[in-house]
Amino acid sequence: MNAPISAPNVVLDAAQEERQRQLLMALDQVLPPHCLLHRREDTTPYECDGLAAYRRVPLAVALPETESQVQRILQACHQLGVPIVPRGAGTGLSGGALPITDGLVLSLAKFKKIVEIDPYARTATVQPGVRNLAISEAAATYGLYYAPDPSSQIACTIGGNVAENSGGVHCLKYGLTVHNVLRVRAITMAGEVIEFGSLAPDAPGLDLLSVFIGSEGMFGVVTEVTVKLVPKPQSAQVVMASFDDVETGGNAVAAIIAAGIIPAGLEMMDKPATQAVEEFVHAGYDLDAAAILLCESDGTLEEVAEEIMRVTHVLKASGATHIRISRSEEERLRFWSGRKNAFPAAGRLSPDYYCMDGTIPRRAIGTLLKRIEGMELQYRLRCINVFHAGDGNMHPLILFNGNDLDEWHRAEAFGADILEACVELGGTITGEHGVGVEKINSMCVQFSPEERDAFFAVKRAFDPVGLLNPDKGIPTRARCAEYGKLHVRGGLLPHPDLPRF
Numbered sequence: 145m146n147a148p149i150s151a152p153n154v155v156l157d158a159a160q161e162e163r164q165r166q167l168l169m170a171l172d173q174v175l176p177p178h179c180l181l182h183r184r185e186d187t188t189p190y191e192c193d194g195l196a197a198y199r200r201v202p203l204a205v206a207l208p209e210t211e212s213q214v215q216r217i218l219q220a221c222h223q224l225g226v227p228i229v230p231r232g233a234g235t236g237l238s239g240g241a242l243p244i245t246d247g248l249v250l251s252l253a254k255f256k257k258i259v260e261i262d263p264y265a266r267t268a269t270v271q272p273g274v275r276n277l278a279i280s281e282a283a284a285t286y287g288l289y290y291a292p293d294p295s296s297q298i299a300c301t302i303g304g305n306v307a308e309n310s311g312g313v314h315c316l317k318y319g320l321t322v323h324n325v326l327r328v329r330a331i332t333m334a335g336e337v338i339e340f341g342s343l344a345p346d347a348p349g350l351d352l353l354s355v356f357i358g359s360e361g362m363f364g365v366v367t368e369v370t371v372k373l374v375p376k377p378q379s380a381q382v383v384m385a386s387f388d389d390v391e392t393g394g395n396a397v398a399a400i401i402a403a404g405i406i407p408a409g410l411e412m413m414d415k416p417a418t419q420a421v422e423e424f425v426h427a428g429y430d431l432d433a434a435a436i437l438l439c440e441s442d443g444t445l446e447e448v449a450e451e452i453m454r455v456t457h458v459l460k461a462s463g464a465t466h467i468r469i470s471r472s473e474e475e476r477l478r479f480w481s482g483r484k485n486a487f488p489a490a491g492r493l494s495p496d497y498y499c500m501d502g503t504i505p506r507r508a509i510g511t512l513l514k515r516i517e518g519m520e521l522q523y524r525l526r527c528i529n530v531f532h533a534g535d536g537n538m539h540p541l542i543l544f545n546g547n548d549l550d551e552w553h554r555a556e557a558f559g560a561d562i563l564e565a566c567v568e569l570g571g572t573i574t575g576e577h578g579v580g581v582e583k584i585n586s587m588c589v590q591f592s593p594e595e596r597d598a599f600f601a602v603k604r605a606f607d608p609v610g611l612l613n614p615d616k617g618i619p620t621r622a623r624c625a626e627y628g629k630l631h632v633r634g635g636l637l638p639h640p641d642l643p644r645f
């Protein structure tokens with residue numbers, strides 16, 4: 145998305161200037177001058193993440209180089225009551241790294257060290273600013289790689305992946321970030337060093353590692369991560385199937401899983417999406433198909449040959465009109481290049497796009513796609529669909545022009561409707577991009593006030609003063625009342641005493 149919908153703050157008022165002065169004085173004791181940015185031209189590049197519709201300039205940006213500096217920054221801000229937003233590469237799509245106007249952005253960009261690769265234990269210990277792909281590149285010498293592969297893997301950091309519990313094409317077979325991280329070291333807002341998990345497959349005590357992964361930078365600042373590595377498969381092949389109806393394609397996904405096959409990747413794109421990417425990367429897609437499905441098998445040569453045969457059989461029985469199987473590594477990568485470039489290709493169709501991230505039971509894929517078609521008419525906006533079909537993780541991309549405020553409001557309402565449809569179909573409002581600021585209102589639809597209070601209680605256990613990435617992820621009761629779409633159980637409106645605006 146290109147155009148700023150919420151205009152960034154331009155000048156600091158007197159109170160903010162005083163706050164900034166105090167903050168800089170305190171951080172001056174902790175950081176060398178080259179690690180602290182405060183001039184407007186230096187802080188502006190940090191005003192947003194991948195959800196560029198929302199922009200805010202922070203009081204300052206800290207770029208520490210050591211863990212002890214991170215700890216002292218947190219302690220200083222804790223004492224001053226200054227909120228902190230941790231930041232990796234800023235590729236997040238839900239506004240998780242959006243600055244707080246009166247706060248500090250804490251960038252982990254300088255934490256780029258691969259601390260250790262242990263090929264015998266098949267683990268890598270890395271600093272949080274290491275790029276996702278850089279882990280696999282470093283492990284390649286040992287025939288190993290890090291399986292979770294967000295499409296942004298060339299840029300996004302492992303710290304961001306831990307915070308968002310990121311997924312990718314390979315997560316259907318190999319699991320999400322939470323299934324591939326053994327240990328996390330972090331620092332709380334009060335400056336306490338905490339560690340969850342261990343180098344062993346399990347750790348004593350409560351499983352707080354899985355609580356921490358996906359906490360969107362609200363519980364602690366990650367300073368080191370140990371991940372699992374897996375052997376690179378001997379071979380891989382991809383089947384590309386065409387369907388003349390999106391619903392039939394969606395049902396084929398459910399049929400593959402029902403047949404007991406767990407492919408290494410199972411992704412779907414609708415016709416507008418294939419048309420957009422074909423012009424961009426020439427992947428060889430069937431442009432007459434209403435939808436195409438990409439299904440990858442990996443393993444030994446024999447395993448792949450057998451699985452491809454079974455997949456082909458299921459796809460034909462499910463109504464595929466045309467099937468192609470990659471005949472070389474070059475062709476396999478070409479088939480995937482379209483899917484991997486779908487987001488940038490959407491940028492060619494429209495000045496702006498709004499990427500949704502709902503997850504639904506696989507059997508409901510066809511139903512949701514049909515409902516989205518209806519919403520396109522209702523909101524007078526186009527929507528293209530690319531998604532991790534095997535995980536039921538949908539990425540409808542709503543196309544709009546950000547210079548037109550009415551179009552943006554329609555896009556926002558369209559997106560919220562899609563997420564509500566996901567909840568209604570038995571799914572959830574986020575699959576892998578997080579809640580951030582983007583989906584905070586939709587949390588009111590998904591969760592009851594009691595559930596949201598429980599989330600706040602967990603947040604308070606890590607950050608009692610509420611200074612770490614505040615006002616994101618969990619909506620307050622007042623916010624939900626204002627949004628007007630409360631979780632209604634048994635027809636009873638919760639807390640009728642709360643004022644509705």
Ligand SMILES: Cc1cc2nc3c(=O)[nH]c(=O)nc-3n(C[C@H](O)[C@H](O)[C@H](O)COP(=O)(O)OP(=O)(O)OC[C@H]3O[C@@H](n4cnc5c(N)ncnc54)[C@H](O)[C@@H]3O)c2cc1C
Nearest residue numbers: 232233234235236240295301303304307310311361366576
């Ligand atoms: C083109 C494109 C494709 C994408 N494809 C995928 C995909 O396939 N799958 C997927 O899951 N996501 C995808 N994303 C979203 C994004 O890349 C992921 O959410 C990623 O994990 C963000 O990493 P980052 O380093 O950029 O984090 P940022 O955007 O900088 O931050 C994200 C969140 O993590 C927190 N955070 C960052 N670092 C730390 C830290 N060290 N300690 C504590 N909190 C921290 C931030 O506060 C923020 O809440 C895509 C994004 C783009 C732009």
